[in-house]
Amino acid sequence: ARPINSQRLGSEFYVKESTKPLFTKHELLVTENLYRYRCLMELFKIIKSRVPISLYYLFNISNRKDNLFITPSPTNQFIYKSAWLWNEFRKVGPLNFTSTCGSVKNLLKQSLLRAQNRYGTE
Numbered sequence: 831a832r833p834i835n836s837q838r839l840g841s842e843f844y845v846k847e848s849t850k851p852l853f854t855k856h857e858l859l860v861t862e863n864l865y866r867y868r869c870l871m872e873l874f875k876i877i878k879s880r881v882p883i884s885l886y887y888l889f890n891i892s893n894r895k896d897n898l899f900i901t902p903s904p905t906n907q908f909i910y911k912s913a914w915l916w917n918e919f920r921k922v923g924p925l926n927f928t929s930t931c932g933s934v935k936n937l938l939k940q941s942l943l944r945a946q947n948r949y950g951t952e
Contacts, residue, residue, distance in 0.1 A: 854947050863942040866915055873912040874934050878927050889913060897926040 853860060859867060873889075880886045888909050892898040897920060899913035919925055922941045925934065 857943055859939070859942055860946060863946055867938055867942055869908065869912040870915055870919060870938055871931075871935065872908075873916055874927070874931070878931075885909075 852858070876882070876885050877889065877891075890900040890902070890913075892900055897916075899916055901913045901917065902910050904910060904914075916925070919938065919941065923937045925937065
């Protein structure tokens with residue numbers, strides 16, 4: 831066992847550090863991007879499988895483009911946020927509802943990680 835005086839840590843131990851290098855190294859999504867990822871995946875599953883039907887009917891899919899949503903008035907609710915995010919991520923890659931769940935997951939994660947790592951560690 832160490833003596834009590836050797837167990838105390840100095841002020842240099844309690845220096846704030848950025849977590850960005852760790853998130854980059856281990857390819858982890860920050861909370862904001864994890865939220866975006868989960869919203870988009872839930873939307874994809876709801877539209878692809880049409881289950882639960884009560885949520886499926888709340889989304890308004892465009893008549894012109896089958897992978898574009900007409901967003902309701904802006905709110906913090908899931909229907910608006912997920913539809914808006916989907917319309918934004920359509921610009922990034924080929925998102926559509928005929929894709930497999932795994933391919934959409936990979937595309938979303940890689941896209942979010944690229945955007946997250948685009949800026950420096952500061």
